[in-house]
Structure formats: structure tokens, C-alpha cells
Amino acid sequence: xxxxxxxxxxxxxxxxxxxxxxxxxxxxxxxxxxxxxxxxxxxxxxxxxxxxxxxxxxxxxxxxxxxxxxxxxxxxxxxxxxxxxxxxxxxxxxxxxxxxxxxxxxxxxxxxxxxxxxxxxxxxxxxxxxxxxxxxxxxxxxxxxxxxxxxxxxxxxxxxxxxxxxxxxxxxxxxxxxxxxxxxxxxxxxxxxxxxxxxxxxxxxxxxxxxxxxxxxxxxxxxxxxxxxxxxxxxxxxxxxxxxxxxxxxxxxxxxxxxxxxxxxxxxxxxxxxxxxxxxxxxxxxxxxxxxxxxxxxxxxxxxxxxxxxxxxxxxxxxxxxxxxxxxxxxxxxxxxxxxxxxxxxxxxxxxxxxxxxxxxxxxxxxxxxxxxxxxxxxxxxxxxxxxxxxxxxxxxxxxxxxxxxxxxxxxxxxxxxxxxxxxxxxxxxxxxxxxxxxxxxxxxxxxxxxxxxxxxxxxxxxxxxxxxxxxxxxxxxxxxxxxxxxxxxxxxxxxxxxxxxxxxxxxxxxxxxxxxxxxxxxxxxxxxxxxxxxxxxxxxxxxxxxxxxxxxxxxxxxxxxxxxxxxxxxxxxxxxxxxxxxxxxxxxxxxxxxxxxxxxxxxxxxxxxxxxxxxxxxxxxxxxxxxxxxxxxxxxxxxxxxxxxxxxxxxxxxxxxxxxxxxxxxxxxxxxxxxxxxx
Numbered sequence: 015x016x017x018x019x020x021x022x023x024x025x026x027x028x029x030x031x032x033x034x035x036x037x038x039x040x041x042x043x044x045x046x047x048x049x050x051x052x053x054x055x056x057x058x059x060x061x062x063x064x065x066x067x068x069x070x071x072x073x074x075x076x077x078x079x080x081x082x083x084x085x086x087x088x089x090x091x092x093x094x095x096x097x098x099x100x101x102x103x104x105x106x107x108x109x110x111x112x113x114x115x116x117x118x119x120x121x122x123x124x125x126x127x128x129x130x131x132x133x134x135x136x137x138x139x140x141x142x143x144x145x146x147x148x149x150x151x152x153x154x155x156x157x158x159x160x161x162x163x164x165x166x167x168x169x170x171x172x173x174x175x176x177x178x179x180x181x182x183x184x185x186x187x188x189x190x191x192x193x194x195x196x197x198x199x200x201x202x203x204x205x206x207x208x209x210x211x212x213x214x215x216x217x218x219x220x221x222x223x224x225x226x227x228x229x230x231x232x233x234x235x236x237x238x239x240x241x242x243x244x245x246x247x248x249x250x251x252x253x254x255x256x257x258x259x260x261x262x263x264x265x266x267x268x269x270x271x272x273x274x275x276x277x278x279x280x281x282x283x284x285x286x287x288x289x290x291x292x293x294x295x296x297x298x299x300x301x302x303x304x305x306x307x308x309x310x311x312x313x314x315x316x317x318x319x320x321x322x323x324x325x326x327x328x329x330x331x332x333x334x335x336x337x338x339x340x341x342x343x344x345x346x347x348x349x350x351x352x353x354x355x356x357x358x359x360x361x362x363x364x365x366x367x368x369x370x371x372x373x374x375x376x377x378x379x380x381x382x383x384x385x386x387x388x389x390x391x392x393x394x395x396x397x398x399x400x401x402x403x404x405x406x407x408x409x410x411x412x413x414x415x416x417x418x419x420x421x422x423x424x425x426x427x428x429x430x431x432x433x434x435x436x437x438x439x440x441x442x443x444x445x446x447x448x449x450x451x452x453x454x455x456x457x458x459x460x461x462x463x464x465x466x467x468x469x470x471x472x473x474x475x476x477x478x479x480x481x482x483x484x485x486x487x488x489x490x491x492x493x494x495x496x497x498x499x500x501x502x503x504x505x506x507x508x509x510x511x512x513x514x515x516x517x518x519x520x521x522x523x524x525x526x527x528x529x530x531x532x533x534x535x536x537x538x539x540x541x542x543x544x545x546x547x548x549x550x551x552x553x554x555x556x557x558x559x560x561x562x563x564x565x566x567x568x569x570x571x572x573x574x575x576x577x578x579x580x581x582x583x584x585x586x587x588x589x590x591x592x593x594x595x596x597x598x599x600x601x602x603x604x605x606x607x608x609x610x611x612x613x614x615x616x617x618x619x620x621x622x623x624x625x626x627x628x629x630x631x632x633x634x635x636x637x638x639x640x641x642x643x644x645x646x647x648x649x650x651x652x653x654x655x656x657x658x659x660x661x662x663x664x665x666x667x668x669x670x671x672x673x674x675x676x677x678x679x680x681x682x683x684x685x686x687x688x689x690x691x692x693x694x
Contacts, residue, residue, distance in 0.1 A: 067217055069273065072157040072247075073122055074138040074266055079149035079255050084140075087111030087120050101291045103128045104135075117144025118258075129291075132274045133284045135224065139265040142258045150256040153266045156221050157247035162237075166214045168244050169618030170235050171278035171532075172503070173207030173222075175455055176200055179501035179521060183278065183528045183617060186212060186244055190237040197230040197472070198458045202412040202419075205456025205505035207536070209285050210235050211278040212244050215619040220281035221246055224268040226294055227473035228456065228507050231267065253459060253469050277619075279612035282535035286506075296510050296537055297483060302377060302445075303494045303514040303541035304565055304606045305335035306597055309448070311381075311546070312569035312583035313576040315342035319356065319363065321576060323370055328572045328585060330374045333597035336494075337371045338379040338448050347417045348387030348394060350434045361441055368443040377445040379494065380438050384431060384449060384482065385457075386417040393430065394418065400426040403461040405468070412453045414500070419453060421462040422478035423471045431478075435485045439493070446494035446514075447486070454479075455499040455508065476507040483511040496543065509537060514565075516543040523551040523558040527625065527638065530562035531617060534610040541565055541606065548583055556596040557663070557685040561636025563605040563627050566596060599663065605634055614649040626650055632691040634662075641683050648676040648690060655692040662689045 075085035091110045096103065107124040123137040138155060142148055160168065168186035174194040184192075198204035209222035210233040222233055230250065237244040248269060258264050270288070272281040290296070308329045310322050322339065329337055343357065343364070344350050357363045371378040387394050387401075394401070402410045402419035410419040420427040438444050457475055459468035479497065486493045497504070497512035500519045509515065515533045517526045526544050533542045544550075544559030546569040551558070559566055570593070572585040585593070600606075608629035615624040622639035626649070633650055651657060651673040659668045659678065668688065671678065680686060 067161075069158055069160070069219060071271060072154075073136070074120065074140075074153060074155040076118075076140060076148075076150055076264075077152040077154070079151050081151075084113050084116050084118055086114045088114060090119070097125070100293075101127055101129075101288070112143070116148070117142065117146070118148065119143050130284055130288060132280070133270055133272050133288060135288075136269045136271065137265075138269075139263050140258070141263050142260050145260055147260070148258040150252065150258055150264060152249060152251045153264075154247060154249040155266060156269055156271055157245065158219060158221070158271070159243040159245045160212050160214065160217075160219050162242045162244065163214065166216070167618075168212050168214060168237065169277065169616075170213075170244075171209065171211040171220070171282070172235060173209050173233065173506075174199065175203050175206045175452070175499075175502035177203045177501075179519070181522075181525060181528060182503050182532055185618065186235065186237050188237055188239045190235065190244070192235050194233040194235065195230075196228065196232070196456070198456060200413075201410070202414055202451075202453040203455070203502060204458070205499075205508075206503035207282075207506045207532070208233065209278075209282060210246055211281055212246060213274075213277060213616075213618070215616065216275070218274055218276070218278070218281070219246060220272040220274065220278065220285075221248065222270060222285065223248060224270055224285075224288065224292065225473075226289070226292060228475060228505060229267060230459075230469065230472060276613055277616045279531060279535045279617075282532060283538075283612070286536040289506075294507075294510060296540075297513050299513045299539060299541035300492045300494055302335070302492060303496075303543075304604070305377070306333060306565060306600060307336040307338060307379075307543060307567040308332075308334040309338035309340055309546060309567065309569045311338070311340040312548075312571040312579065314340075314579045316576055316578045317342055318576075319367055321571070322367065325570075325572050326371060326374050326376065328570075328590075330376060332590070332593045333601060334568070335376060336379055336446075337374075337376045338381065339367065339444075340381040340448070341383075341450070343380075346388035346391045347383055347415050348391045348420070348430075350382070350437060361437075364442045372443075377494075378443070379446045379448050379496070380442070380444045381448045381450055382434070382438065383415060383451040384434075384454065385420045385422060385427070385478070386412050386415045386451060386453060387420050388415070388417050397426045397430070399463065400424045400430070401462070402457060402471075403463070404458065405461050407461065410458055412451070414452065419457060421460050421465065421471070422457065422475055423460060423465050424462050425464065428478075428481065431482065432485055435482065439486060439489050445490065445492075446496065447482075448496045448498060449479075449482075449512075450498045450500065452500040452502045454497065455502040455505045476505070476510060479508050480511040483513075494541075498545075506536065509533075509540075514541045514543055517545045517549075517564070520545055520549050523555045523638075526550060526555075526558045526564065527562050527623070528617060530559075530564050531610075531612055531625070534563070535612055538610065543567060554589070554592065555684075556592070557636070557687060558638070560596065560600065560603075560605065561627075561634075561638070561685065561687055562625050563608060563610050565606050566600050568593065603629075603634070603662070605629065608634075611650055622646065632689060635686075635688050635690060637680070637682065637686040637688075638684070639682070642686075643681040644679070645677050646680050648678065651676045651690065652692065657690045657692055660689045660691075661687065663687045 211220035460471035496514040544564035
């Protein structure tokens with residue numbers, strides 16, 4: 015793998031020639047910062063490439079109510095000092111400037127931390143120094159670009175969500191545009207990860223915000239057809255205009271920019287590590303969260319209790335350790351009491367079903383879609399005030415469930431949620447949840463009459479899911495809580511209260527693998543579930559989940575299909591043989607609990623697509639391509655050792671190589687999984 019020999023980052027903040035002392039320099043950890051002329055930043059990187067790369071960055075500016083833009087600031091002051099704060103030691107650069115057209119001052123603080131060498135934190139605020147009130151409509155910050163080079167395409171990470179259910183990692187071609195708005199983009203789709211990244215095969219740029227709560231910002235990526243560069247930036251259109259009175263300050267979000275080598279793994283990892291240092295906490299994954307999962311969703315909503323019970327012997331035989339009772343047991347969304355047609359004996363019958371699952375040595379999960387309430391539900395009729403309201407007082411609609419949002423900050427919503435948890439865990443005896451639905455990922459501003467600040471509820475949504483986690487684990491400390499926001503880029507802030515992440519209705523094996531890479535960058539020890547194998551390419555691609563270190567799962571039916579289901583998921587003899595092989599390998603290797611080495615290969619540029627997992631002194635390489643024939647470099651090996659290479663899927667020893675020349679010849683279709691271990 016190419017390695018950066020060193021990185022030198024020089025910030026040139028150009029400020030007006032009115033300033034007599036128009037040059038400022040500071041050095042810290044191979045980072046040189048120079049200031050002169052305007053409040054725009056240029057980053058220069060010296061690395062293994064022969065020439066310096068200059069990256070211009072426009073610092074924050076404002077758009078007023080009448081459309082005027084305040085973006086012309088002159089230097090007033092610069093200074094520097096070493097600081098120690100809750101994150102650690104850092105060089106802090108302080109710059110202030112004044113607008114030439116308005117009575118407003120801008121202050122910028124750049125912080126380069128010793129422990130985050132490719133990660134620059136930026137604080138910015140504005141002060142009204144005049145006598146007139148200014149009305150702010152929008153702020154923008156950190157606008158930058160990455161130059162196009164002939165024969166060097168771009169790749170990108172896009173952290174937003176929409177009903178299109180796009181890949182998170184996408185190539186960037188001429189005409190590419192993703193707004194990456196982290197609010198609601200469709201009726202029940204929104205939220206995500208507050209980071210966008212674009213990279214070439216020699217360097218990349220990532221930027222985002224560092225708020226500890228979700229924010230209604232955009233982090234767009236664009237490659238206009240008429241231009242020779244791709245652009246990035248941040249902006250926030252204010253829900254209500256801000257009046258900035260004389261002598262008042264207006265702070266924007268703390269932001270960051272990262273310049274790095276490789277794909278998006280490193281900036282995602284640095285971002286998450288910084289957020290943890292800042293105070294964000296992630297719950298640990300329970301050991302049982304790494305166990306293979308069988309879900310009754312193959313029988314869909316019209317499942318019968320007998321169908322589930324009759325499948326359990328085969329579930330146990332194949333090696334699955336979880337059985338999930340999916341959608342269809344309830345009266346409706348919001349009313350989680352049992353459908354009397356399906357469970358005529360009521361709660362006792364569900365308790366007996368859970369006991370039956372336990373009798374096979376399996377753990378039991380129940381499907382649940384919190385925050386959704388059916389429009390015709392008796393629960394809604396009895397509690398009409400718990401609905402999330404838009405500004406015009408209309409209820410927010412969830413198209414997927416044909417339901418309404420419950421307001422997560424409303425006291426009745428919280429009470430009913432706790433009652434559902436008590437029903438599932440205490441009365442029925444389940445061991446965990448499959449929380450399901452893209453609507454869980456984010457909410458629009460909530461104008462429910464019980465609440466004071468509509469946008470505060472957007473920020474407080476993670477507290478709702480933390481409440482669920484706390485309520486469940488207070489009763490059953492080892493409960494597994496899967497958060498499955500169907501098809502979305504899962505909200506970074508909701509990740510803190512789930513101990514099983516999931517590829518969440520992937521539309522391809524590529525999505526299973528790339529989502530896994532993202533989760534393992536953000537939460538290295540997460541139990542990442544690859545979802546039902548029937549959602550992968552050809553409905554049988556266990557190799558994609560296995561090679562990325564994901565938990566295996568299926569929704570097979572046996573001994574027969576549900577005749578009303580949309581498709582056939584019947585366990586045939588051929589499938590049974592495959593399932594036994596892959597579940598057996600999973601239990602043998604347990605790669606889901608080992609260390610994923612996401613910085614060795616670039617997901618966009620390195621061919622074939624490669625993922626690496628390290629377990630003790632052994633490395634497991636997973637290669638993917640429709641048809642590959644050629645050489646492959648095995649990165650990450652010790653040059654002083656020799657290694658034996660085994661195709662562990664087929665139990666076949668391939669060859670022995672020297673760590674000083676870690677190159678193999680390979681030919682395969684779809685995938686190749688190898689184990690590489692040192693010779694004593």
C-alpha cells in the first residue's frame with residue numbers, strides 16, 4: 015500500500031492588503047500555518063506525489079434575509095498558542111476579520127490536535143459591531159474543491175438518506191450532485207452521517223460538523239459538467255431567521271476538514287474517534303449479537319404460529335442461534351397487543367411461542383416499529399395529541415407503514431413505548447428487538463403542542479432510542495437491540511444506543527460490503543449484521559457478509575412456503591448444504607469479532623475489491639470481482655516472515671509466500687476468500 019511519507023498542511027488565510035503585517039506562520043506536528051490577505055484557506059500537502067496539492071477553503075459567510083451575502087472580511091488580528099482541552103493538546107490559531115460592507119466581525123479558531131494529525135477543527139462566529147439589527151437566513155462554511163486530473167476519477171462518501179436508497183459510496187462523474195441534506199428528504203426518509211468525502215487515488219478531502227446532536231445541515235458534493243473540479247461544503251438554512259442585534263454574537267456549528275490518503279475509512283474513523291473524545295458514547299455489542307440470525311419474515315405478515323414452530327428444528331440444525339418473530343403479530347402499528355385471529359389465546363400463546371424458541375436453545379427477538387402509529391388505530395383515537403405535527407399542524411405521514419409519526423418528545427409517546435417494552439420483555443419473554451423502519455432515522459421539526467422548540471426535537475431523537483436501550487437493559491442486561499432503518503444511511507447519533515447494526519434491506523452485495531466498511535470505521539467493535547442472505551446478489555451471497563466480518567442471517571422457510579408470501583424462500587436441499595457450510599465456517603472463524611483493517615485497500619480504486627480482517631497473527635483477505643485474473647498484492651504482512659495461504663472456503667492450501675514479496679497470482683469469479691498465517 016502507498017504510505018504518506020509525511021504530510022505538511024499550510025493554511026494561507028489571505029487577508030486584505032490594508033493589513034500591514036499580512037503574514038503569519040506557525041508550526042506544529044509537521045503542520046505549518048501561514049496567514050495573509052483574506053479569510054480563505056489554502057491547504058498544501060507534500061506527500062509521496064511529486065507536486066504539492068493546493069486545496070482552497072472558503073471560511074464561513076452569511077446570507078441575509080434579503081439575499082445579500084456577507085463574505086468580504088479583512089484581517090484585524092492573528093495569534094497562536096498551544097492549548098490543552100478535553101480532547102488533548104492542540105495548536106490553536108486565532109484569526110479575526112471585519113467585513114468591508116457591513117458592520118460585522120468574523121472570528122475563526124483553527125485547532126490542530128496532536129492526536130488527530132489529519133483532522134483540523136474549525137470554530138467560527140460572527141459579531142454585530144454596528145447599530146442596526148441584521149436578519150440571518152443561512153450560513154455556509156468550509157467550501158472547497160478537489161481538482162480533476164486526466165485518467166483520475168473521483169469516488170465519494172455521501173452520508174444522507176432518501177427514498178432512492180442509494181449506495182453510500184458512489185463514483186463521481188461529470189454532472190454528479192448530492193445535496194446530502196441531513197434533515198427529511200422524503201416523507202419518512204432523512205438523517206445520516208454528518209460527513210461528506212471525495213477522493214482521488216492519491217488524496218481525498220472530507221468535511222462535516224461536530225455537533226453532538228443531529229443538525230439540519232447540508233454537506234453537498236457537486237461536479238459540474240463545465241468545471242474541472244468537484245466541490246464540497248457545508249450550509250444551514252435556518253428554520254426561522256435569526257435576528258442579530260448590535261453587540262450580539264452568532265455561532266455556527268463546530269466543523270472539521272480532513273485531508274488524507276485512501277478511501278473514506280480513515281476520515282470516518284477520525285471523525286468518530288473525535289466525537290467519542292468530545293463525549294459521545296456508544297453502547298457495547300453483546301456476545302450474543304454476533305450469533306447467526308433466522309427471521310420468520312420469509313413467511314411475511316400472514317405467518318402462522320405453526321409455521322414458525324415447525325421451522326425451528328431446521329433453524330437449530332443449521333446452526334442459527336436467534337429466531338425472530340416478525341411483522342404481523344400485532345393488531346396494528348402502535349397497538350402492539352396480539353392479533354386475536356392469529357393468537358386466540360392471547361398473551362399466553364405468545365409466551366408459549368417464546369418458550370418453544372428457547373426450548374431449542376435459541377434466543378428470541380421480536381420485530382417492532384417504534385414511533386409509527388396506524389391512522390385507524392384505537393391507540394391514536396385515544397391519544398390524538400401524541401402525533402408529530404408539521405408547522406401547519408398536519409400530521410407527519412409515514413408512507414411505508416401508511417401511518418403517522420408519534421412525537422418522540424411527547425410524554426404519552428414515551429409512556430406507550432415503555433408499556434410496549436414491558437409487554438415484549440417482561441410479559442412475553444423476548445431477548446431482544448428488531449426495531450425496523452426508515453422513519454426511525456430522523457424526524458422533521460416537531461410542532462407538537464406539548465413541546466417548546468420544534469428543531470430541538472430533531473436533536474433529541476437519539477434520546478428516545480437511548481431511553482429504549484436503558485429500559486430494556488435495566489430488565490435484561492444482555493438484550494440485543496437491532497436498529498434497522500430500512501435502506502437509509504443510518505443516523506450516526508442513533509448508533510449510540512444499538513448493540514447490533516445491520517445492512518438494513520440492502521439492494522446489492524456491494525451495499526452489504528460498503529455499509530460494513532462504514533460501520534466498522536465508526537464503531538470498530540460493532541456486531542454488524544449482513545441481513546438476510548436472500549437480499550444479497552442471487553439471494554445466496556454469504557461470501558459478502560462473511561468476508562466483511564458480518565453476522566450471517568436468513569429468512570428461509572421450511573418445510574413449505576407461506577402461499578401468500580411475495581416470493582419463495584423455501585430451503586431446498588441445495589440451499590441447506592450451502593447454509594450448513596457457511597454457518598459452520600462462521601462458527602469456526604468468527605471473523606465478525608475480529609479486527610477489520612479498513613485502511614489497507616481503497617474501496618474505489620484498488621482492484622479487485624479487497625477487505626482484510628486480522629485475528630491474532632492471521633490475516634483473512636476477501637476479494638470480489640465478476641471475473642478476476644491477475645496479480646494481487648497482499649498488504650499488511652510482516653516483511654520478516656513467511657506465510658501459508660489457504661482457500662479456507664474450499665479447505666485448499668494454495669501456496670507459501672515471503673512477506674518481502676507479498677504478491678500472488680489469482681483467478682476467480684465473484685469472490686475469493688483466503689487465510690494467510692505466518693510460519694513459525
